[in-house]
Amino acid sequence: GCAIGVLQNGQFVYRGAFGMADLAGETPITTATPFDVASISKQFTAAALFFLLERGKVRLDDPVRRFIPELPSVAQDMTVSDLLHHTSGLRDVFPLLEAAGYPPQILDITGSLKLLAAQSGLNFAPGTDYEYANSDYLLLGLIVERVTGMTLADFAEKRIFRPLGMNHSAFPGGAGQLAGAALGYSWHGGQFRASIPPLVAGDGGLQTSVEDLARWDENFYNPTLGGRGMIDFLEDPGHLRSGLPIHYAAGLVVGKFRGLPSIGHDGVLPGSRSDLVRFPLQHLTVICLCNRGDADSPSLSREIAAIYLQGKLKGR
DSSP: OEEEEEEETTEEEEEEEESEEETTTTEEOOTTOOEEOGGGGHHHHHHHHHHHHHTTSOOTTSBGGGTOTTSOGGGTTOBHHHHHTTOSOOOOHHHHHHHTTOOGGGOOHHHHHHHHHTOSOOSSOTTSOOOOOHHHHHHHHHHHHHHHSSOHHHHHIIIIIHHHTOTTOBOTTSSOOOSSOOOEEEEETTEEEEEOOOOOBTTBOOEEOHHHHHHHHHTTTSOSSSHHHHHHHHHOOOBOTTSOBOSBOSSOEEEEETTEEEEEEEEEETTEEEEEEEEGGGTEEEEEEESBTTOOHHHHHHHHHHHHTTTTOOOO
């Protein structure tokens, strides 16, 4: 099933929940149910990095190998900014795991770093092209941990979730555990089967709810956390070293939907699909979190958005 939230001017104009969070326990989904939101996590990793940038602990032009010397020499020109904007040239860790014969469910930072450290080449020279790679944000999460001496889970809890009142949100590996999270399901052989997500914080790993994402969303309009500086950082699209702009900001995709500016990110796991899309000029946001792997959350969220944006959209 899915949990849906539509926010207009910081208030819910619609929220609903459908289906089961746990088929075995017959637990219904609510808008407070935490879901595995996969790559929606990346903007929270970027926000954690912002606090280190703000304190001068990290700079965007710092070499990644300053913090992660295990990476091979081919990564010597790679910067923190390259990780943030997917211009690193690193190969994606998930295909590497598959090629090495490991199921993605066993993904951990130690094994992933070994695979990345063993690479003899990059897909392109850092800063010369854009290619989305989960490896980038996995390493950003590791940088946060090595600089702070805390797990990303505990740092995010202290600096992001607790200040915003996001009480149903957590990365894996922290001191606290969430209760009642939705299990992810895939359709196999005529039945739903539970899927176990990878438990690594950084590129994914976040569990959160519609209610909590609403608090996060409103901070983009009234930034009590991080101030306007953090919001500008998160929403500022990157660029190649040639100066050519790209559409990826800091864990957020900056684009358009039928002529209207939009900002957001989706998340994909074998047993879940999620999407958060914000229309800043209309102060409208749609959140769609689903715990079945064949759901199309991005299409659902935009179909819902079209209802509230009638008369403002172009084309179909």
